[in-house]
Amino acid sequence: MxxxxxIGSILASTTAAAVGLVATTAPAAARDSVxxxxxxxxxxxxxxxxxxxxxxxxxxxxxxxxxxxxxxxxxxxxxxxxxxxxxxxxxxxxxxxxxxxxxxxxxxxxxxxxxxxxxxxxxxxxxxxxxxxxxxxxxxxxxxxxxxxxxxxxxxxxxxxxxxxxxxxxPLVAGAGTTVFTAEAGITPASPRVYDVSTVPATLRGVIDGADNDLFSLRDLTITPDGTRAISAFATAGFDVWDTTTLTKVRSYGSRADAPGSAGAIALSPDGAHVATALYGSGYGPYAEVYDAATGSKTLQSQMTYKGDLVSGSLSVLGNDLYALLSDWPYNRYYLWRVEGALLPTSTLSLSATTTATALDPLTMTGQLAVPDGSAPGAQPIEITRTLPDGTTATLPGVTTAADGTFVVTDNPPVSGSVRYTAVWDGSPAFRWSQTTTTVNVAQHPTSLVVTGPTTANTAKPLRLTGQMSTAGNVPTPASGKIVVYRVYTNKNGSVGADLPLVPMAADGSFTITDTPPVGGQYTYHVRFDGDATYAYAYTSRDVTVRGAGS
Missing domain, CATH: 2.130.10.10 (YVTN repeat-like/Quinoprotein amine dehydrogenase)
Structure with a gap:
């Protein structure tokens, strides 16, 4: 803001928490956005x-x-x-x-x-x-x-x-009741002035010393509807509350030591119950935080994936949502950032794998939706998204929680590697939406090779070996693939190795190796499948004795 x-009349506090959760057939469009x-x-x-x-x-x-x-x-x-x-x-x-x-x-x-x-x-x-x-x-x-x-x-x-x-x-200015609170941005230190505007001309109540209070780099300020408290946002001091009569600091929202960035903007909810703040993030995007105005406890911290820098003082409250501006100045692009349901109590989601993960095999994950008042959420739609190691995403069939908020997700991950699953609940009139992410290390699906054929052959005569790739469980073999064959023969002249042409594999996993042994000797055909993102490496060999000259 x-x-x-x-300003305006202080609104009566809503009783959204008493509304309870309302089950829907599909998640609504919610979540933070830019x-x-x-x-x-x-x-x-x-x-x-x-x-x-x-x-x-x-x-x-x-x-x-x-x-x-x-x-x-x-x-x-x-x-x-x-x-x-x-x-x-x-x-x-x-x-x-x-x-x-x-x-x-x-x-x-x-x-x-x-x-x-x-x-x-x-x-x-x-x-x-x-x-x-x-x-x-x-x-x-x-x-x-x-x-x-x-x-x-x-x-x-x-x-x-x-x-x-x-x-x-x-100067920045905030006025309510008989009070105007003002301070100068761009000058350091900045010393806020407080005026009594019940008289004409206005009367200066006093000045808050900026040097004594470390008030450097003013970003924003606001005032409570009755004018008794003002809140300043200084990059060096954070979010400080001032008594506009005594000009003393009453409290601060958040800790400078624990802040994820420097203060950038502040806004009050219309009923005065919440203090919303926005901070410049420490290299990873800006943050929004919400505090209970009375107790000073933090009720929300949300980070925006980097889209630019926060625009100082651009924070507003509408309903339960926050809005601020982001500036991606190197590219002259500007964004509206919305923090959905920021003033609502925050729900939580959990999700974890309960079985070992192998590509193409069923993977089971369990999760739970919980709301802060401890009530049973009832049947709620949960959206599940899978992200593969290459960044490809897919939305899985939705799941619905049991009455106690628990749910089960099953999937057959198509590839191996670090596969990320994200669960999202889109919230309700009483509780803010939530999401969680779990990463599952998926192993390649096991494969095996068998090669059959004659154990003896003759020099300069065609030799034919047949092979079969198999997979564990009720899983198809690769739709396409090549078999690598390395031939080694040994005779009185020594050992010689050579790569044979790659062997195509049929849809059912069968393949045929053909070779014409050039000389006599003891032959070993090393046969392997090098694997891919889904299927694991497999190896076998076949020995053949070749009769003929040079043996």
Whole structure:
């Protein structure tokens, strides 16, 4: 949630946990996702309400539904940056830094219904909405002409009311109740200021010393709906909660020592019960974390497979989902990241093999779905995906859990090697989806060779040996393959070895070796199948005594 506040009346806590699980015939489309935002060359912010997500991007605002599917855009905007939205999702406000305006947008029609000029306040960039009060951070980087102003949206032509001045660039701002919390990004250390806006002009309550509190590299901030607590996201300090009256640190969400990356964005759920955070990952993609606002306990940690870097401050909450922006800047690609069901209690899945694994033979795996309240999940659909060593994937026939959440998966892995099985449950209104992966080391299927034929032969006369490949169990032989034959003969002149032409194998595993012994002696035909990804190596030999000259 970039430089704004989730505001409005505090919503009553949902009772989703009491809803229970609802069995379905097939898994629904859920799970975390990342979607390419087509046609943009930069992204800044997101807001979400009323079942939609709004994204500010260079010259437009892109609109997506709650599934992350893009449904439209608002064009003709001069560099929209910070966004704010009413709790019902009916109105969206955009800071237009390119035209020094605030645009008010009808979210249903995507039409701009009002433009508020800020001609005397350059480059408005960051917004925070509290009822009819819009707080705006404005300014040009390096010029120290930035500040914070307030707009009363209930009147047709709002007059800017100055709150803070002489700030570096456009400060981040969060306002609620009688409090405005603001700090400067791009300057280190950054020392947040707290203003009492119940008076005009606003009264500075005080400044939180950035050096004393290690407040370097400001990424985001927000404020509780009553304005009594503000939360800052600094790369060096993490996610800190400040009492806006005493200006003291109340707590931190997460441990800097255990954090998977540096703080990047923060958002509150509309009811104030959850604190959602996003972090820059340590080389493997960004993370999202959710905390219980009251206890500080972590309820979720989810990593996005690398698609780019987190865009600072771009985190929003919609229903039980989180949305943020990713920037794959080397390729100028930008993505919307959705964390499905992030605010729900998390279910767990287990899956493990219970038999040894051999290619083409039945493999049995058992698993269990468990939900955090300990109740029986009932019959729930589980999707199983198999990934072969070469990366080929296939979805196996679905399975359904027993009442206690247990399930059994059977498969005949087609090849040997490390075969990965992934089980996914798509969640319910009460519990977040879950998945688990187990890797099974699959052995090649055993094979054997038998070669029959005469034990004696004559020089320069055709010799014919017949062979058969067999496989263990009720398993077909390879549909195609070659038999390698190496011939060695020994006589009074010594031993000589030679490769014979490869021998094709028929569909039933039979083959024929033909040879014309060149001289007399004791012959050994070494016969082998070199195996493949499915079938194991096999070897046999056949001795033949050849009569004739040179014996």
């Amino acid at each position: 970039r430089f704004r506040t989730v 979607t390419l935002i087509q046609g943009v060359t930069g992204v800044v912010d997101t807001v979400a309400a009323g079942g939609r997500v709004f994204i500010s991007a260079n010259d437009r605002i892109v609109v997506a539904d709650s599934s992350g599917t893009f449904t439209g855009s608002i064009t003709g905007l001069a560099n929209p940056t910070g966004l704010a939205v009413t709790p019902d999702g009916n109105r969206v406000y955009a800071a237009l830094s390119g035209s020094n305006e605030i645009a008010e947008i009808n979210a249903a029609t995507l039409a701009v219904v009002r433009r508020i000029s800020l001609a005397d306040y350059p480059s408005p960039a960051n917004l925070s909405l509290d009822g009819d009060q819009l707080w705006v951070g404005y300014g040009i980087k390096n010029d120290f002409v930035g500040g914070v102003l307030g707009l009363d949206l209930s009147v047709p032509s709002p007059t800017p009311v100055q709150v803070a001045t002489r700030m570096y660039g456009a």
